[in-house]
Amino acid sequence: MVARAPDRSFRSLSGLERTASTSRVLNLAAVASQNVGDPEYEASPFFRAAALNGAVIIKHRIRNDEQYIFEQAKRISTKVIIPFERTDLSLGGRSLFVGQRGWQELLNQLRGSQEDEARDVALLEALDELPSLDPFLLREHLKRRDFKIANCYFAISAPDLERMQRFVSGEISKLVDLAYGGGKTTGAPNANISKLVSLLLSGQDDARLEPLRLTLGLEGENFREGIFSWKGFLYYKWVLNSLWPELRGVISELTEIKVVGPRDYEMMSQVKEVGGRVNQAILGQVRKVRSTLQVYDDAFAELTQAGNPMAFRNFLLKSPEMFITLGERTGMVSHIASFWRYRFPKGRPLKVELDELFDILQDFHQGLGEDEDKTAPAAVVGDSALIDPVTTEPIGKAV
Incomplete structure (x- = not known):
């Protein structure tokens, strides 16, 4: 399958090369061009296969005439576009949908390498589990799946991240206060609540979350x-x-x-x-x-x-x-x-x-x-x- 871009620049793949990732687009081609020589980028790439690591990943709404390529009906799928030329996305590229019939065989042809094939397949399946490619949720989700990926792939600005953390902390501190009694049993309430909020947001399993788990009655x-x-x-x-x-x-x-x-x-x-x-x-x-x-x-x-x-x-x-x-x-x-x-x-x-x-x-x-x-x-x-x-x-x- 070949993805060709229309001539109009604002509607073409070439327009994506100048943009950051969005909730529907993970632009690995742009990340690649912006982080050449970055040690963290070189050490912890998104995909192991070089061809995939310059791809454009899109959350694509499945059209009626595309449903036939899937075993079961889907509303949203993860589309992988591998450009013919990273520096000129207007030339188009080859593409596939994660989960389409025979997609792993198609992926093997596009990857161009057998190295770490299972990891790249597992990573694409993890991407397909998410409803969107919002950088924060993408980072959290992949961290939970133990993928080690450089921070430059998750384009959340420091001010946005700080504002989001403050917002989330303000919300969940109410529950932390209920579960831990305001932290009064172990020292300064605000300091302890802040630590527990950070721990909860980190997604790590920790014995200190046990009172919260008991309060919620979940296993x-x-x-x-x-x-x-x-x-x-x-x-x-x-x-x-x-x-x-x-x-x-x-x-x-x-x-x-x-x-x-x-x-x-x-x-x-x-x-x-x-x-x-x-x-x-x-x-x-x-x-x-x-x-x-x-x-x-x-x-x-x-x-x-x-x-x-x-x-x-x-x-x-x-x-x-x-x-x-x-x-x-x-x-x-x-x-x-x-x-x-x-x-x-x-x-x-x-x-x-x-x-x-x-x-x-x-x-x-x-x-x-x-x-x-x-x-x-x-x-x-x-x-x-x-x-x-x-x-x-x-x-x-x-x-």
Whole structure:
């Protein structure tokens, strides 16, 4: 199978070479070009096979005409694209889906090496377990699977990481306080809670987590999986808080963007219709993400405020399945926000040719899938009837 990029640079693989990884893209080609000569990069590569270590990994929404290559129906799969030329991704590359029929045989052909084949296969299967490629969750997940990989592959900025750690610590310290009595039995409460929060976030098994495990009433793998999914919920809660202003900007700018160049009346009409559906679908996905996060908030409140550990225990047992859906939905809107800002940087004219805008909106609409909010009427580009699900105020302005 050959992945060919279209000529338009913003829609091509070559555009990815200049971008960081996102929730849907792990750009190993860009990491390679940015870390030449870095000792840690050389010592702890992502994949052992050099060809794979320059690949572009994508969380791909399976289209109807692609389902036949899988044994079972899938919504999301992990796509591996190995460029023909790393320094010019516009030339395209060879690709495969993890889990497609005969994928390991195809992978053997693409790797170009028999060294550490089992490790690279196991790593791809681990990537396929995740709903998205968010750097924090990717790092945590692979650490739990004992893969030793250089930090440069997980593009989380130091300020973002610090803010996320503070947010997560503020949330889970309530439970640590409940399980350990505020740490009063072993010294300064705040210092002990901080250490236990760091230990919990590290994902390491440690006897000091035993009081927390007993409070939650979980054993072995259920405890480890529940804690990981819980951290995932907290991460996505933080992501949505950080992402929502960007999504508001995308929705608003879709009502303001100016079409330049040749115009076709029929395509203009289609752009307005698809743009409205994209905006409404974004809002619908955000509502659903918030609804899922509310399940967590309610269960956590039952534990920390009502003293009912069974509610939160039951949530943790169900959370791995919920985590997958939450990750898919958050990844959908995160991709839209990141691509839109990459294509239309702040401070630059908000202008685009009609055919490119149509392609962008079609891609967004397909990425959001058929899961859009059916309870709300579709708006059109330029319609001010788009409602913020948080403030209930209109987004954008009428034209």
